[in-house]
Amino acid sequence: MEEQHIALITDFIDGALTEDAKLTFDKLVAEGQIDMVEVNALANLKSEVVNMNTPEPSAELKVDFYKMLSAEQAKQPTIRPSILDRLNELVFGHMLGKMVFGITLLVLGLVVGRNFMNNPYQSEISNLNGQMIEMKEMMMMAMLEKESVSDRLKGIQMSSELSSTNQKVIEALFLTLDNDKSANVRIAALNTLAQYANDPQIREGLINSISQQTSPLVQMALATLMVDLQEKKAVDEFNSILNDEFTPEEVKTSLKERIEKIM
Structure with a gap:
């Protein structure tokens, strides 16, 4: 929401828009500026x-x-x-x-x-x-449910301003990590959750999320994180991906290289 639109929005809420101002307001809404x-x-x-x-x-x-x-x-x-x-x-x-x-x-x-x-x-x-x-x-929550990828990324950014102990935020981030259509949004959610990976509950959730991923980009990002954490529990989850016939060979090779660094 741009600062220059504040007076216009305030008048809209108060029901005080003039005809010209209403046309301007509607135009800004249609353009996505409001x-x-x-x-x-x-x-x-x-x-x-x-x-x-x-x-x-x-x-x-x-x-x-x-x-x-x-x-x-x-x-x-x-x-x-x-x-x-x-x-x-x-x-x-x-x-x-x-x-x-x-x-x-x-x-x-x-x-x-x-x-x-x-x-x-x-x-x-x-x-x-x-x-x-x-x-x-x-x-x-409203931003994470929007169609626009950029809006959902803004929602992830907003979540980083809230406490890691906020259960609603954590659940929303995991829901995004496991289900969002965009690999970029999933990775953004992963990066935010990774900041709190020392929390046993969050770490367990990250391990469980491995099996939910089909995007090689997200799989690689999770593998890199598990190497950094030296989390041995993640190995079995990645083995399931390696044994999947639909996993591309180049992805299997890259995952194996990372998993070996955990062992």
Whole structure:
């Protein structure tokens, strides 16, 4: 989503487009410069924020909050970044960019106004971070299901911004590795999963994925990874490929060379 289109998208969500602006908007959508998946996700988020039944925080409450925030930053200047820095780092890596950042600040203000007197602000920030992670997950899943290879590759890139302990992300990456039509997308998923291969569950999943691959490119990439990991459990999986009559001879030769480095 391009920054120069933000005002146009905002007016679309608000139902405030002029006739000329609507023609421009429709043209950008048709050209793929504006993604309606992202626009609809933003519209849903904005609707949820607007519909929150939350009182406006008082001026005194705002002052107290920022005093506490400043005090906390002063106590740990080199250990943890400011709240706004952390939000900025989290949100600006997201495809919705500055638009979501603005809404995030609005949500933060509403949450503080509702719960600040009863809960430490750290827990509210944690909840907000959780909501942003969920939105990233949603966007990643939407991108991985698109027809365009480049869009699916963007989805893989988005997944790398999420934690390796996120089970939804791991499952989506393995689903892509085992089933995507494009060898390039599969390899991108493999490269992301390979970063976490020290995790026993992920390593086991990578071994099991060997038998799911028919593309020589992906088979070679997996073989190279297993050599790097010196994973002996992978040998039996590759032997099945070597014994398959449909595996090209040149592929068998290359795989054998790699497998010998594991033994």
